[in-house]
Amino acid sequence: MATVFMLLFLTTFLVQASSTPSVEPRTFSFPTFDPSSCSNGSLICMGSATAGNGFLSLTPEPTNNSVSSGSALDQVGRVLFPVPMAAWPASIFTTFTLRISPFPNSSVSGDGMAFIIAQDNSSSPPSSSGSYLGIMDSSTKGGLIKQLAVEFDTFKNEWDPDANHIGIDTISVMNPVVAKSLNSAGIDLKSRRNIKVKIEYHGWTKMLEISMAYSGDNLVSILNQSIDMSNTVPSTVFVGFTAATGRVPESHQVLDWTFSTIPLLYPDSHDSKLEKFIEKRRERAKQKVEIETRSRTAANVPKMFTQKMLAKATCNFSKENLLGTGGFGSVYKGSFKDDPPTIVAVKKISATSKQGEKEYFAEICTIGRLRHKNIVQLLGWCHEGEHLLLVYEYMPNGSLDRYIGKCYLDWETRFKILTGLASALLYLHEDSGNRVVHRDIKPNNVMLDEEFNAHLGDFGLARLLQNDAAMTTMLAGTPGYLAPEVGFIGKSTPESDVYSFGMVVIEVVCGRRSKGIMDENSLVDYVWNAYGSKELINCVDQMLEGEFDGEQVKRTLMVGLACLHPDSTQRPKIRKVVQIFLNPDEPLMDFPETRPGAVYISVSSGSTTTNVESKSAPRWPSLDSSIY
Numbered sequence: 305m306a307t308v309f310m311l312l313f314l315t316t317f318l319v320q321a322s323s324t325p326s327v328e329p330r331t332f333s334f335p336t337f338d339p340s341s342c343s344n345g346s347l348i349c350m351g352s353a354t355a356g357n358g359f360l361s362l363t364p365e366p367t368n369n370s371v372s373s374g375s376a377l378d379q380v381g382r383v384l385f386p387v388p389m390a391a392w393p394a395s396i397f398t399t400f401t402l403r404i405s406p407f408p409n410s411s412v413s414g415d416g417m418a419f420i421i422a423q424d425n426s427s428s429p430p431s432s433s434g435s436y437l438g439i440m441d442s443s444t445k446g447g448l449i450k451q452l453a454v455e456f457d458t459f460k461n462e463w464d465p466d467a468n469h470i471g472i473d474t475i476s477v478m479n480p481v482v483a484k485s486l487n488s489a490g491i492d493l494k495s496r497r498n499i500k501v502k503i504e505y506h507g508w509t510k511m512l513e514i515s516m517a518y519s520g521d522n523l524v525s526i527l528n529q530s531i532d533m534s535n536t537v538p539s540t541v542f543v544g545f546t547a548a549t550g551r552v553p554e555s556h557q558v559l560d561w562t563f564s565t566i567p568l569l570y571p572d573s574h575d576s577k578l579e580k581f582i583e584k585r586r587e588r589a590k591q592k593v594e595i596e597t598r599s600r601t602a603a604n605v606p607k608m609f610t611q612k613m614l615a616k617a618t619c620n621f622s623k624e625n626l627l628g629t630g631g632f633g634s635v636y637k638g639s640f641k642d643d644p645p646t647i648v649a650v651k652k653i654s655a656t657s658k659q660g661e662k663e664y665f666a667e668i669c670t671i672g673r674l675r676h677k678n679i680v681q682l683l684g685w686c687h688e689g690e691h692l693l694l695v696y697e698y699m700p701n702g703s704l705d706r707y708i709g710k711c712y713l714d715w716e717t718r719f720k721i722l723t724g725l726a727s728a729l730l731y732l733h734e735d736s737g738n739r740v741v742h743r744d745i746k747p748n749n750v751m752l753d754e755e756f757n758a759h760l761g762d763f764g765l766a767r768l769l770q771n772d773a774a775m776t777t778m779l780a781g782t783p784g785y786l787a788p789e790v791g792f793i794g795k796s797t798p799e800s801d802v803y804s805f806g807m808v809v810i811e812v813v814c815g816r817r818s819k820g821i822m823d824e825n826s827l828v829d830y831v832w833n834a835y836g837s838k839e840l841i842n843c844v845d846q847m848l849e850g851e852f853d854g855e856q857v858k859r860t861l862m863v864g865l866a867c868l869h870p871d872s873t874q875r876p877k878i879r880k881v882v883q884i885f886l887n888p889d890e891p892l893m894d895f896p897e898t899r900p901g902a903v904y905i906s907v908s909s910g911s912t913t914t915n916v917e918s919k920s921a922p923r924w925p926s927l928d929s930s931i932y
């Protein structure tokens with residue numbers, strides 16, 4: 305299943321109404337429908353529309369003698385989400401599953417259904433049955449109503465290509481903006497099968513893209529159509545479905561539905577939009593909402609800033625505002641004038657790649673939708689000229705590398721940081737709905753907030769900048785944290801992230817940095833030797849002066865060593881690590897007596913295992929270690 309598609313299932317909550325629907329991003333999701341969907345205000349169900357048995361029925365369900373029964377003919381049903389949504393300037397993503405069934409023994413059937421972006425919450429016009437699909441009225445033929453419909457048409461009228469097509473209607477169903485038969489895509493609307501649909505409207509390329517497939521198959525892009533939403537519908541709209549029958553019956557069902565709208569800030573948009581955005585952030589800061597709650601409920605997606613706004617916020621990217629320089633570029637502290645000021649971190653990346661905004665946007669949305677209390681939240685972005693600018697939450701206590709071996713951090717804080725980092729990885733690897741491999745776990749990428757909670761940064765950038773020359777170092781990872789097999793298979797995996805995590809664990813506990821290939825071995829050897837001589841506790845950072853929970857320290861070091869196993873298949877899963885950290889009674893993983901001496905590289909075919917001496921074999925191509 306396509307990545308973007310999975311993404312939409314991340315947020316499965318209902319957003320409550322608020323006073324400024326045109327500014328806040330919104331997401332809602334109906335994994336299924338039951339009778340209360342239509343009766344308790346979750347949806348507005350009009351005309352013949354009902355809900356039950358897990359689906360919405362827009363027109364009446366089949367009965368065995370329906371052909372003769374008039375009750376299924378000339379029906380119109382419409383279902384709308386009751387809260388208005390932003391239509392522009394915005395990007396819109398929606399997915400749903402539909403099922404269209406001709407009645408038994410009925411040789412013809414019709415007429416079809418539509419996803420509708422409607423100007424208001426009223427019902428379908430009075431004479432909109434049959435080929436009007438409940439979208440518009442036979443007398444006005446539309447035009448007076450500002451709306452956009454994506455139709456799934458199962459009846460061939462004289463103006464239609466066939467009885468199995470999709471189309472986009474704005475002012476007239478007889479003169480659709482575009483119509484396209486589904487025959488070449490191998491989809492039969494009347495097959496009684498569940499059909500997945502994804503409709504995306506990309507706000508600034510003003511493209512509407514429709515993809516479809518039978519449930520369980522990979523979505524196929526069916527149609528791209530340029531549409532200017534601002535000339536078509538009001539900026540705030542109601543979204544939902546309509547369907548109609550005419551002289552022949554047919555049932556039209558919707559089995560699930562997710563929807564998101566992401567308001568955009570255009571480069572030329574008035575500053576009041578930014579002010580509203582800042583206002584929102586300030587309110588949120590004031591409310592001091594539990595970070596946990598925020599990460600679960602906020603539906604924010606990265607905002608688009610102008611270069612001008614960000615130059616202003618960072619004093620023209622001045623030296624005074626420079627927070628640091630890393631593999632990706634420089635990071636500046638930014639401040640939006642406000643009371644109190646909103647502080648952000650702006651990462652400036654030389655983006656010479658030929659990637660367009662559309663490609664960036666797709667990745668940025670992916671990164672932006674990842675939310676967890678232990679990852680650094682992406683707030684916004686800007687791509688003008690040569691630079692890609694990414695706006696992140698500001699982390700007042702900098703990155704973890706500033707502390708290891710240099711500054712005192714008590715044991716509880718160190719343990720909290722490691723637990724947070726493990727939770728972030730678990731989220732990225734398993735719980736985010738999108739399997740995200742970080743590829744470059746190291747203390748420089750672990751940011752600390754005012755309470756020294758760990759926030760993992762820079763995830764997703766590898767993919768975002770994958771075509772960029774500047775990425776070479778990143779794709780290779782950082783010496784000292786790179787799992788041995790990565791050099792051979794040339795690919796990062798969740799297991800190689802676990803390896804890098806293990807290195808961070810022993811660095812944090814021992815208060816020593818691993819400075820590259822040689823030192824990495826010596827630090828790991830040092831801890832293994834201590835383990836061998838049953839003096840693991842001697843490895844602990846002298847700065848702690850013995851103030852720590854001995855049992856917890858030992859378990860933590862053993863987790864670190866287990867993660868550093870040269871054989872990727874022997875490393876613990878990050879879920880197990882989190883369980884061990886959170887629960888003192890959780891049994892440890894199986895553990896070798898002495899340091900495993902060989903590197904086993906499992907070749908991807910799975911059958912071949914190559915045995916390589918860990919210390920003699922050259923493990924890395926020569927790398928620019930200055931990035932570290």
Ligand SMILES: *[C@@H]1O[C@H](CO)[C@@H](O)[C@H](O)[C@H]1NC(C)=O
Nearest residue numbers: 318338340341343344345346
């Ligand atoms: C309506 O019922 C559904 C399913 O029982 C429930 O999930 C939803 O929260 C309810 N909505 C409202 C507005 O009460």
Ligand SMILES: *[C@@H]1O[C@H](CO)[C@@H](O)[C@H](O)[C@H]1NC(C)=O
Nearest residue numbers: 365366367368369370407408
């Ligand atoms: C239709 O007929 C079949 C077989 O006679 C029966 O099992 C089924 O329940 C009937 N369906 C309806 C909706 O009446």
Ligand SMILES: *[C@@H]1O[C@H](CO)[C@@H](O)[C@H](O)[C@H]1NC(C)=O
Nearest residue numbers: 367368369370371408409410
């Ligand atoms: C429907 O068609 C089947 C066979 O095609 C037939 O056996 C059945 O009697 C028909 N039912 C009705 C209600 O016409």
Ligand SMILES: *[C@@H]1O[C@H](CO)[C@@H](O)[C@H](O)[C@H]1NC(C)=O
Nearest residue numbers: 348349385386387424425426
């Ligand atoms: C339709 O929207 C109006 C305001 O725009 C609101 O007063 C009315 O209650 C809504 N109707 C339904 C059924 O939600």
Ligand SMILES: *[C@@H]1O[C@H](CO)[C@@H](O)[C@H](O)[C@H]1NC(C)=O
Nearest residue numbers: 513514524525526527528662
């Ligand atoms: C629509 O555009 C997307 C992105 O550019 C592309 O991947 C897809 O193949 C296009 N679909 C069609 C039907 O041309």
Ligand SMILES: *[C@@H]1O[C@H](CO)[C@@H](O)[C@H](O)[C@H]1NC(C)=O
Nearest residue numbers: 615616617618619620621622
């Ligand atoms: C930033 O640069 C612009 C134009 O180069 C200049 O007008 C402005 O005064 C500068 N602002 C600051 C804060 O230095």
Ligand SMILES: *[C@@H]1O[C@H](CO)[C@@H](O)[C@H](O)[C@H]1NC(C)=O
Nearest residue numbers: 700701702711753754755756
């Ligand atoms: C951590 O951040 C807090 C809040 O900004 C600050 O008071 C404290 O001095 C910082 N600690 C260190 C060691 O930088």
